[in-house]
Amino acid sequence: MNSKFLTEQLHRAAPADMPPSQRRRAVLRIAAGFAASAVLAPVASYRAWAQPRFGAYPFSLGIASGCPRPDGIVLWTRLAPDPLAAGGMPPENVELAWELAADEGFRDIVRNGTEIATPALAHSVRAEVGGLEPARWYWYRFIAGDAISPVGRTRTAPAANAAIERLRFAFASCQQYEQGYYAAHRHLAAEDLDLIVFLGDYIYESSWGRNHVRKHNAGEPYTLGEYRNRYALYKSDPDLQKSHAAAPWIVTWDDHEVDNDYANDQSEDLDPNFLVRRAAAYQAYYEHMPLARRVLPRGPDALLYDNYAFGDLATFFVLDDRQYRSHQACPKPGRGGSNVVEVCAERLAADRTMLGSAQEAWLRDGLARTRAKWNVVAQQTLMAQFDRKFGPGQSFWTDGWDGYPAARARLLTDIAQLRVSNPLVISGDVHSTWIGDLKLDFEDLQSPAIATEFCGTSITSQGLTQLQVLGALGENPHLRYGNGHKRGYIKVELRRDTCIASLRALDSEKRADSGIATAATFVVESGRPGAQQA
Numbered sequence: 001m002n003s004k005f006l007t008e009q010l011h012r013a014a015p016a017d018m019p020p021s022q023r024r025r026a027v028l029r030i031a032a033g034f035a036a037s038a039v040l041a042p043v044a045s046y047r048a049w050a051q052p053r054f055g056a057y058p059f060s061l062g063i064a065s066g067c068p069r070p071d072g073i074v075l076w077t078r079l080a081p082d083p084l085a086a087g088g089m090p091p092e093n094v095e096l097a098w099e100l101a102a103d104e105g106f107r108d109i110v111r112n113g114t115e116i117a118t119p120a121l122a123h124s125v126r127a128e129v130g131g132l133e134p135a136r137w138y139w140y141r142f143i144a145g146d147a148i149s150p151v152g153r154t155r156t157a158p159a160a161n162a163a164i165e166r167l168r169f170a171f172a173s174c175q176q177y178e179q180g181y182y183a184a185h186r187h188l189a190a191e192d193l194d195l196i197v198f199l200g201d202y203i204y205e206s207s208w209g210r211n212h213v214r215k216h217n218a219g220e221p222y223t224l225g226e227y228r229n230r231y232a233l234y235k236s237d238p239d240l241q242k243s244h245a246a247a248p249w250i251v252t253w254d255d256h257e258v259d260n261d262y263a264n265d266q267s268e269d270l271d272p273n274f275l276v277r278r279a280a281a282y283q284a285y286y287e288h289m290p291l292a293r294r295v296l297p298r299g300p301d302a303l304l305y306d307n308y309a310f311g312d313l314a315t316f317f318v319l320d321d322r323q324y325r326s327h328q329a330c331p332k333p334g335r336g337g338s339n340v341v342e343v344c345a346e347r348l349a350a351d352r353t354m355l356g357s358a359q360e361a362w363l364r365d366g367l368a369r370t371r372a373k374w375n376v377v378a379q380q381t382l383m384a385q386f387d388r389k390f391g392p393g394q395s396f397w398t399d400g401w402d403g404y405p406a407a408r409a410r411l412l413t414d415i416a417q418l419r420v421s422n423p424l425v426i427s428g429d430v431h432s433t434w435i436g437d438l439k440l441d442f443e444d445l446q447s448p449a450i451a452t453e454f455c456g457t458s459i460t461s462q463g464l465t466q467l468q469v470l471g472a473l474g475e476n477p478h479l480r481y482g483n484g485h486k487r488g489y490i491k492v493e494l495r496r497d498t499c500i501a502s503l504r505a506l507d508s509e510k511r512a513d514s515g516i517a518t519a520a521t522f523v524v525e526s527g528r529p530g531a532q533q534a
């Protein structure tokens with residue numbers, strides 16, 4: 001289609017005497033056809049289809065917001081009229097409008113704009129909205145053609161160093177789709193939280209576990225298209241969409257967003273093409289999370305770790321413990337990935353790293369600078385030492401921090417030496433709840449707690465038996481509480497003098513309509529590391 005042809009088309013389909021609103025639509029429709037043909041041309045087009053027609057509702061994966069800052073927020077959606085089959089969009093750019101309002105009814109729209117959804121990013125879009133007021137609720141939605149997205153609620157962070165009385169957040173992880181329904185997300189959405197923190201295993205690449213209530217619709221993903229379909233399956237769940245719509249999210253990943261037990265550039269089956277797979281998985285993750293554009297992967301690399309300040313009350317240090325870590329020590333013969341070991345000199349090597357040197361230096365610098373009352377290290381897996389062997393002797397799982405004791409000691413030594421105010425470590429991955437003291441020497445009962453750890457259970461992924469939990473509590477006296485059989489999340493209220501953590505436990509993850517109750521409540525008093533059961 002050349003430009004003379006386009007002009008003729010415009011004259012015929014949108015004559016100058018047509019009413020202005022009708023004419024605009026007609027012009028856009030012609031331009032859309034032109035843009036569509038340009039996709040096939042060797043020169044890329046920046047034109048976008050502004051009045052698309054969809055075969056089905058295109059906002060099938062909901063909306064989300066994230067990365068709250070005092071003056072801004074990231075809004076996310078993806079156009080997917082056929083979500084489980086590659087999205088169902090034509091290979092064309094599509095223009096979306098977004099609106100952000102001060103009220104739920106969108107009478108007071110404070111910001112609006114447009115973004116282009118491109119096939120290169122699976123028609124996912126993010127709007128980085130700036131110029132907002134701190135510590136305020138906002139409502140947002142997207143519009144594409146005649147389709148309007150569900151409405152999301154979000155909240156900006158308080159102004160830097162503002163004296164804040166209270167922050168309410170919850171953290172969660174591990175939501176294997178087959179092993180349960182997302183009732184926990186429905187309850188999360190009803191908690192009235194300022195923030196939701198997700199600590200990884202948002203999807204699972206593989207089918208595993210007992211008593212499935214539903215099934216993955218495809219085998220293990222390896223390609224970008226396969227990972228996109230896996231995210232679409234998970235995000236098609238209405239309860240998961242509800243908790244995204246209820247509050248801004250801060251996210252990090254663990255292993256299952258790519259492959260079980262991967263470490264840096266190595267997969268557990270030592271796949272020689274693993275970095276190609278990692279690049280596909282990282283891109284699909286970026287496409288489906290409310291992350292800032294700075295996280296856009298470059299090949300197999302993505303800069304995910306970041307910090308978030310909430311006035312003078314709290315700073316979150318959100319870590320990536322997968323991308324830069326040393327390979328697991330003492331793996332099984334011919335394998336990568338985890339092992340459970342008793343004797344393994346390699347595990348104890350001083351140069352082993354969980355975060356990589358750049359992230360470690362960034363974290364140390366952040367911990368040195370923070371003036372926040374509470375400092376939350378948000379990361380993937382249990383940080384406390386966890387001896388798995390009942391009775392004399394010890395054994396350790398090499399995929400967790402126990403596989404990287406020198407790196408853990410460096411981090412905890414930094415926290416102690418820098419006199420970080422009220423350090424809290426929040427964790428996931430192990431599908432069981434653990435409340436414990438983090439110490440410089442876990443073998444010494446007299447060694448003081450220097451930080452408090454809250455390790456949350458899973459949204460659905462199956463956990464430990466109560467026998468395993470009781471055994472572990474006996475072997476690891478720095479762990480004050482353990483629970484393996486309840487699924488859910490931990491809700492935290494930070495105040496100036498206390499941190500109150502409520503362990504929210506589902507009746508059953510096997511029922512979509514499951515109720516929820518508080519299994520236990522723990523309190524940390526400011527200036528006194530270690531949680532006390534209330």
Ligand SMILES: [Fe+2]
Pocket residue numbers: 173174175201256429430431461
């Ligand atoms: Fe998990």
